[in-house]
Every structure is written in structure tokens, then in C-alpha cells.
Amino acid sequence: MSAALPLPASSLKLMVATSFPCAVISEGINIIVVEGGSKSIKRYRKLILRRINWAEVVNDNDDDGDDDEEKPPNKCMLVWQGSVAKSTFNRFSVHECITKAAARKVFADARVGHYWVLAVNFIDDEF
DSSP: OOOOOSSOHHHHHHHHHHEEEEEEEETTEEEEEEEEOHHHHHHHHHIIIIIOOHHHHHHHHOOSOOOSSOOOOOOOOOOOOOOOSSOSOOSOEEEEOSSHHHHHHHHHHTTOHHHHHHHHTOOOOOO
16 A cells, blocks of 8 residues: 655655665555664654654545444554664665565565564554
């Protein structure tokens, strides 16, 4: 599922030009890894966590009309942030994976399989 984000194009260009995001889209979970300088990562974090209303993005794209089906809320959570010795992703990339195994393989091929494990096993404390 791809969604058009409700943001000015200039914001997206700035984020992509100054950082190196990698998005892995899979059924039930989407993971975005951002690498770059501290200033660009700070801007990207604000963009993703504050400026985008993720529930609204899903409602706008929900055109199949299945309201009977109980869906989990759509939200964005910061799983981990910190410094790494060497960056893994050197360009903007989006991987659409049909299965979770394929998504796991994207991270394993980049030698950061632990990113997948962290995201899948993450427990949100805001209940």
C-alpha cells in the first residue's frame, strides 16, 4: 500500500537530499530507516512523528468500503535512534515486499537484520 503524504514537495526534497531513508513496505508493518547528519535526522523525525496524521492518511486511501473489518490503528512510532559506525544505506530506496520473509531479507542483505527484529518485537507503551 502506498500513500500520498500530505506534505509540501519542498519538505520531502529536503529530507531526501540531506539524509538517506530506506523504506521497507510489507503486509502489516512498514519500516523506515533514516541515516544522515544529526540536523537532517532531527528534521525527518519531526516530519514523520509530528506533521503527518497517519490515521488520516489511511482513511483517505481506504476506498474499498469494508467498515465491518476491525483494523488496528495506523500510527508511526520511533523504535530506536542512535549512532552507528558506518552507514548502511547510501541512497533513497523503497522496497515493496509481498511477504514478511522478503522484508526480513532486505535488512539481512544489508547486514542489519537486527533492525527487522527490533521493529517486529517493539511493544508500544502508550495504551
